[in-house]
Amino acid sequence: MKRMRNEQEGYFTVEASLILPIVFVCILLVVYLGFFQYDRCALEQKMNLITLISVSADCKDSEEKVSLVRKYMAEPDDRFLALGDKSYEVSVKKGKMRVVYQGTISFPFQSFLGWKKGAIWKIDVSSEGIILNPVLFVRNYRKIKGGLSNGN
Numbered sequence: 001m002k003r004m005r006n007e008q009e010g011y012f013t014v015e016a017s018l019i020l021p022i023v024f025v026c027i028l029l030v031v032y033l034g035f036f037q038y039d040r041c042a043l044e045q046k047m048n049l050i051t052l053i054s055v056s057a058d059c060k061d062s063e064e065k066v067s068l069v070r071k072y073m074a075e076p077d078d079r080f081l082a083l084g085d086k087s088y089e090v091s092v093k094k095g096k097m098r099v100v101y102q103g104t105i106s107f108p109f110q111s112f113l114g115w116k117k118g119a120i121w122k123i124d125v126s127s128e129g130i131i132l133n134p135v136l137f138v139r140n141y142r143k144i145k146g147g148l149s150n151g152n
Contacts, residue, residue, distance in 0.1 A: 035082045036105050040123055042079050047101055047127040055097050055129035062092035065131070069099055082106060084120065092131070100126040 050072045059065045069090045086103040104120040 036121055036123070039080050039083045039105055040125070043083065043101060043103070043123065043125050044127070046077065047099055047125050051097060051099050051127040051129045054099075055131045056134075058134055062097075062131075065097060066090045066092060069097075083123070095131050096128060097131055098126060098128045100124070 050069055054065050054069050057068055073088055082105045084104045084106040088099060088101045091098050103123050105123055106120050
């Protein structure tokens, strides 16, 4: 009985040395995916808000709306966890404004996971909105409201 116990004393250490790194890498990957998802959602929220503010602003021309977007994009934002290099593009065509944002997510411990040092995850977010003309909007609203009240 003692002989059998002496032969099996190290089995737990061997199993732990094989399984623990795999578990650790899986947990780290889940945390990284959480960072990526959080940054993507925060970025989409920011892009939609900037687009909404820009299309509904009372500006003289499209260049003024583009400069408004650039102003909001230049403001520092500390809510992102791992968002790195970023670039954005603003276009105004046929009464629509489109803002496209491209960035990268970089993480620590990349070499530990076996990734190359420059390995990064790319993130692309776009937001589009119809440019509103407040005067035209109010006139159309009054026409619709007047048409509904006269018909009923």
